[in-house]
Amino acid sequence: MINHNEKVVLITGATRGIGKAITKKFASEGYRLVLVYRSNIVEAQKTESELKQFDSEILMLQADLSCSEDCLSVVNRAIEYFGQIDVLVNNAGITSDGAFALMKPKEYSSVISSNSCAPVLLSMYAMPYLIESANQLRNGAIVMMSSIAGIVGKEGQVPYSTTKGSLIGSTRLLARQYGNQGVRVNAIAPGFIETDMVEELDPKMYNHVLEAGSLPRMGKPNEVADAVWFLANKSSSYVNGQVIRIDGGFLR
Amino acid sequence: MKVLIFDHLSSYLGKALADAWIQQGDSVIDASKVGGMACALKDFPEPYGFVFTESNFDEASALKNCQKDKELIAAFSAKVNEHISFFLENCRLATQALMPLRKGRVLCLCLDDVSAHILGLPESPILNEARNSAMKSLSKEYSRIGINYNTVVCQPSKEMVDRKILSSKRNALKVFSLRYSAPKTKDYIGFLLSNLNNSTAVNGGLICLGDGVMEMGG
Numbered sequence: 310m311i312n313h314n315e316k317v318v319l320i321t322g323a324t325r326g327i328g329k330a331i332t333k334k335f336a337s338e339g340y341r342l343v344l345v346y347r348s349n350i351v352e353a354q355k356t357e358s359e360l361k362q363f364d365s366e367i368l369m370l371q372a373d374l375s376c377s378e379d380c381l382s383v384v385n386r387a388i389e390y391f392g393q394i395d396v397l398v399n400n401a402g403i404t405s406d407g408a409f410a411l412m413k414p415k416e417y418s419s420v421i422s423s424n425s426c427a428p429v430l431l432s433m434y435a436m437p438y439l440i441e442s443a444n445q446l447r448n449g450a451i452v453m454m455s456s457i458a459g460i461v462g463k464e465g466q467v468p469y470s471t472t473k474g475s476l477i478g479s480t481r482l483l484a485r486q487y488g489n490q491g492v493r494v495n496a497i498a499p500g501f502i503e504t505d506m507v508e509e510l511d512p513k514m515y516n517h518v519l520e521a522g523s524l525p526r527m528g529k530p531n532e533v534a535d536a537v538w539f540l541a542n543k544s545s546s547y548v549n550g551q552v553i554r555i556d557g558g559f560l561r
Numbered sequence: 562m563k564v565l566i567f568d569h570l571s572s573y574l575g576k577a578l579a580d581a582w583i584q585q586g587d588s589v590i591d592a593s594k595v596g597g598m599a600c601a602l603k604d605f606p607e608p609y610g611f612v613f614t615e616s617n618f619d620e621a622s623a624l625k626n627c628q629k630d631k632e633l634i635a636a637f638s639a640k641v642n643e644h645i646s647f648f649l650e651n652c653r654l655a656t657q658a659l660m661p662l663r664k665g666r667v668l669c670l671c672l673d674d675v676s677a678h679i680l681g682l683p684e685s686p687i688l689n690e691a692r693n694s695a696m697k698s699l700s701k702e703y704s705r706i707g708i709n710y711n712t713v714v715c716q717p718s719k720e721m722v723d724r725k726i727l728s729s730k731r732n733a734l735k736v737f738s739l740r741y742s743a744p745k746t747k748d749y750i751g752f753l754l755s756n757l758n759n760s761t762a763v764n765g766g767l768i769c770l771g772d773g774v775m776e777m778g779g
Contacts, residue, residue, distance in 0.1 A: 377635045409702060410656045414646065421645050425691070426638040433627070433634040459690070462697025462765065471649060474694025475641070478674075478687035482620055485678065 316447055317391045318541070319343040319383070319435065321374060321427070322401030324356040326504030327454065330530030331398055332356065334538050336363035343368045343387040343394070345401065366391075374401055374427035375419045384434040394438040395448040396541045399428035402454060402473070404506075409467035417468035424472035428453055429479050432494070436487065443491025452540045453480050453496040457556045460498050473498075477552050484550030493549045495540040500556025502528040523558030562588050563609035565757070566601050568651050569593035573721050574670055574749060575614025581750045582757075598654045610666030610757060611655040613692065615715075618644055619683035645691050652695055656703055664707040666757055669696050673771060676716040679733045680726055689714065693767055700765030709764045713753065716771030719743040738773025 318335045322328040323344035332344055342365050346353045353369055360367060368390045372379040387394055402424045405417045432451050443449030458466050459473030477496055484494040500522065501507060501515050507527065519525055533555050539545050540553065570576050570591040579589040587609070592601040602608070618640060627633030652667070659665030669692045674684040693712045700710040716737070719727075727734075727743055734741035749770055756763070769775050 478690035
């Protein structure tokens with residue numbers, strides 16, 4: 310195993326579902342971790358205790374990423390603690406589902422700030438450190454967590470899919486802007502993944518989606534984490550501005 | 562007379578399409594001139610359709626300008642927020658207006674950000690992708706009641722670019738076709754009019770217009 314133990318990854322939405330699987334993947338590879346969670350301190354403590362087996366150095370931060378001051382504070386505190394950021398995984402996301410024509414703007418305004426704006430803010434605030442990481446040949450990579458809904462759309466999820474689409478554009482914009490400084494920016498678009506969020510849904514909501522996949526099952530969080538890991542390390546050194554679908558061969 | 566409501570008419574292609582729509586004997590409303598979409602709908606509650614014109618927010622330049630300034634970074638993000646919120650609100654109002662009519666067209670125009678990048682024109686990949694995803698989701702949700710949503714991505718037309726720039730960038734433009742020739746505005750408008758007037762064959766589509774091989778983002 311390559312020893313990555315001088316490197317630091319900042320992961321948002323790190324204590325649940327896909328984020329937790331990403332966290333474990335980086336911990337198992339020897340990264341030092343800056344883990345950001347929104348509000349669930351019980352999950353945060355649980356994650357911290359599950360990570361003890363990896364012996365990783367962890368900075369656990371609570372933040373409301375829909376607030377730009379919190380985004381800046383997360384990066385500043387990560388730098389104060391570890392002095393560097395080598396990889397940023399913009400995983401956190403929220404949704405507000407329902408018939409769009411009946412929704413009120415205040416019902417989805419936080420979806421826009423959390424899903425579209427926070428990743429841009431964190432990426433830009435962390436950019437000088439990511440450039441430094443690239444200059445010192447450590448790393449310098451950003452992975453955005455988009456969604457299959459951002460690529461093909463999803464009824465009942467107009468604000469969510471819009472913001473996940475915007476992340477694909479942010480990926481391309483940042484990749485174009487910072488590729489020549491050694492920072493790579495890519496995105497993952499997961500399909501239906503076995504997480505708490507999906508388990509809470511009525512199966513009627515997703516059975517038709519499973520029928521439209523060439524692999525007739527839901528994905529597992531670690532299958533997404535493996536793809537994030539690929540995009541974050543040097544195995545993907547010639548991949549930039551791309552979106553990888555982890556969706557079981559979802560047809561539409 | 563078919564009334565088409567535009568979010569604003571300050572963009573090149575949007576303006577050209579509005580002129581052509583008027584020329585065919587129909588009518589357009591520039592929502593930005595009458596106090597916004599909600600006000601436009603008060604005066605014209607039964608429109609034929611809506612056109613969301615190309616974004617005028619040059620994301621690439623804005624991002625370049627804010628690289629090391631934390632306040633400018635926050636301002637950039639706020640601008641993204643503002644544009645997406647404005648767009649979604651217009652989509653919501655458009656959908657609400659068309660639902661009782663059980664028909665209608667919503668067309669979203671975008672300027673291809675790759676050719677715009679090559680040609681030094683404003684590029685808006687964030688808003689383009691957000692708009693495309695929104696149109697697809699809305700189409701999945703509301704095509705069952707006869708509302709038709711499409712995104713059209715256009716390379717900059719010949720009239721939008723200085724001839725010298727087109728010539729100096731001809732090597733880079735080979736990513737689209739070996740001998741790239743920028744399409745004419747009138748050709749785009751012909752297609753857009755036909756789509757708005759006749760076609761129900763495309764719904765939830767991402768239609769890419771330009772010379773050579775292109776798709777959203779390249």
